[in-house]
Amino acid sequence: MKQGLKITTIGGGSSYTPELIEGFIKYHHELPVREIWLVDVLEGKKKLEIVGNLARRMVKQAGVPIEIHLTLNRREALKDADFVTTQFRVGRLEARAKDEKIPLAHGVLGQETNGPGGLFKALRTIPVILEICREMKELCPKAWLINFTNPAGMITEAVLRYSPIKQVVGLCNVPIGMEMGVARLLDVDHERVRIHFAGLNHMVYGLDVFVDGISVKDQVIDLITNPKNTITMKNIHAMGWEPEFLRALNLLPCPYHNYYYKSGEMLAKELKNAKDGGTRAEIVKQLEEELFELYKDPDLAIKPPQLEQRGGAYYSEAAVRLIHSMYTDKRDIQAVNTRNNGAIASIPNESAVEVSCVITKEGPSPIVIGDLPVPVRGLVQQIKSFERVSIEAAVMGDYDTALLAMTINPLVPSDRVAKEILDEMLVAHKDYLPQFH
Known part of the structure; x- marks a missing residue:
C-alpha cells in the first residue's frame, strides 16, 4: 500500500517554491506528504537546482520525512501523483515584460493578467496546461490539479471545457490577501476573518465581511475610504477610492479593480513607472535575482522574508490550506476558482467562477449567492465574455477570434488599437504561439 502523498509541482524552479515547501512542513502532522517532485524545463534547470537544494535544507532542518526530487522529466514527476500544483510561466519574465511594454507603447494598460497582457499570457499558457x-x-x-498559474480563472475554465480531467481547482492569493488586509485593518487574528467572495479571478468582490461570524462590512468600507487604509498587493499601486463611490458600491473591491475603475490613473502611473524604473516584470526580475542569490546560501534553511515582496505573498498558505482541507475533508470555507454550478445566476453553469466554497474531499462545493448586485454584474459578465473568447482563440489558434477577444476587453479602446497590439504581440511571442503559426 502507498505510504503518504506524492505532490508534483510544475514550475518547481519558481521563486515561490520555498513558500510551498514551508506550507507542507507546517501542515505535515495532518498532511502526510512523503514525496515532493519539483519539475521544470531545461531553461529553468539552474533555478530548479538552487530552489531544490534550499527545499532539502528546509525539510532537513524541520525534521520531517519528506523526500525532495528534482527532474526535467514531467512524465516521471506526474506518475502516481496525488496532487499536481502548477506555477509556471511560459516564456518566463521576458515574455511578461513584452506583455507590459507593447500595450503601453500603444497607450493601453500593460499588465500581466488584465487587458492585452492577460490575453497573451492565456494564449501561451492554455495549450501547455491542456497537454499537462x-x-x-x-x-x-x-490526482487533483491545483492551478496557481495565471490567468488562473481562464486556465481553470480551459481545463473544465477542453481537457479530459475535471478534478481541477484554480487558486489565487487575492482572496487570502484581502482577508489578511482586513485582519490588519481591524487588528484581529486572520483566523477570525471571513469574506464572502463572488465574481471571477482578479474580478472578485467581497459581498460581506465577517469577524467571528458578525458582519463588519460597513466598518471595513468606512475604513478603506481613507487612502491610508488601502488593501492592495505588492504588484499593484493602490490609488485609494473615492469615499462616495465605495459607499454606493457597498462591496469590497479587490486590488485588481484599480485597473477597471481607475483605468486612466493606472495607465498614467504605469507609463511613469516604465519610464523611471522599468515595468513590473523588470522589477520582479531584479527581485528574483536577489532572491536566488539568497537561496544559494548553504546556511539558509527557511523561507526568506524578502519573498513577500513578490506579488504572490500568501500563495503557499492558500495552496497548502486547500490541499489540507481536501485531504482531511475539513469542510471549511475558502475562495477558489471552480465550476459555477449555479452559484452565480448570471454566469453559465459550466464556467469557472471565483467564489467562496465549502472544501470537501470531493473538491470545492460553491456557496450559492443567487445573482451579483446590479452595479457589478455587467462588468463581470463582460470579463467572462472576454475569458471565453480568449480561451477559444488559444485552443483554435484563430487570429480573428483573438482580435475579437482583445477588442471586447474593456481596457482596450478600439478594434484598430486592438489589431495593432495583436499584430505586434503575435510577432513578439512567436516562439510560444505555435497554434497561430
Whole structure:
C-alpha cells in the first residue's frame, strides 16, 4: 500500500517554491506528504537546482520525512501523483515584460493578467496546461490539479471545457490577501476573518465581511475610504477610492479593480513607472535575482522574508490550506476558482467562477449567492465574455477570434488599437504561439 502523498509541482524552479515547501512542513502532522517532485524545463534547470537544494535544507532542518526530487522529466514527476500544483510561466519574465511594454507603447494598460497582457499570457499558457492534463489522465488519473498559474480563472475554465480531467481547482492569493488586509485593518487574528467572495479571478468582490461570524462590512468600507487604509498587493499601486463611490458600491473591491475603475490613473502611473524604473516584470526580475542569490546560501534553511515582496505573498498558505482541507475533508470555507454550478445566476453553469466554497474531499462545493448586485454584474459578465473568447482563440489558434477577444476587453479602446497590439504581440511571442503559426 502507498505510504503518504506524492505532490508534483510544475514550475518547481519558481521563486515561490520555498513558500510551498514551508506550507507542507507546517501542515505535515495532518498532511502526510512523503514525496515532493519539483519539475521544470531545461531553461529553468539552474533555478530548479538552487530552489531544490534550499527545499532539502528546509525539510532537513524541520525534521520531517519528506523526500525532495528534482527532474526535467514531467512524465516521471506526474506518475502516481496525488496532487499536481502548477506555477509556471511560459516564456518566463521576458515574455511578461513584452506583455507590459507593447500595450503601453500603444497607450493601453500593460499588465500581466488584465487587458492585452492577460490575453497573451492565456494564449501561451492554455495549450501547455491542456497537454499537462492529457498526461495526468494517463499517468495520475485520480490526482487533483491545483492551478496557481495565471490567468488562473481562464486556465481553470480551459481545463473544465477542453481537457479530459475535471478534478481541477484554480487558486489565487487575492482572496487570502484581502482577508489578511482586513485582519490588519481591524487588528484581529486572520483566523477570525471571513469574506464572502463572488465574481471571477482578479474580478472578485467581497459581498460581506465577517469577524467571528458578525458582519463588519460597513466598518471595513468606512475604513478603506481613507487612502491610508488601502488593501492592495505588492504588484499593484493602490490609488485609494473615492469615499462616495465605495459607499454606493457597498462591496469590497479587490486590488485588481484599480485597473477597471481607475483605468486612466493606472495607465498614467504605469507609463511613469516604465519610464523611471522599468515595468513590473523588470522589477520582479531584479527581485528574483536577489532572491536566488539568497537561496544559494548553504546556511539558509527557511523561507526568506524578502519573498513577500513578490506579488504572490500568501500563495503557499492558500495552496497548502486547500490541499489540507481536501485531504482531511475539513469542510471549511475558502475562495477558489471552480465550476459555477449555479452559484452565480448570471454566469453559465459550466464556467469557472471565483467564489467562496465549502472544501470537501470531493473538491470545492460553491456557496450559492443567487445573482451579483446590479452595479457589478455587467462588468463581470463582460470579463467572462472576454475569458471565453480568449480561451477559444488559444485552443483554435484563430487570429480573428483573438482580435475579437482583445477588442471586447474593456481596457482596450478600439478594434484598430486592438489589431495593432495583436499584430505586434503575435510577432513578439512567436516562439510560444505555435497554434497561430
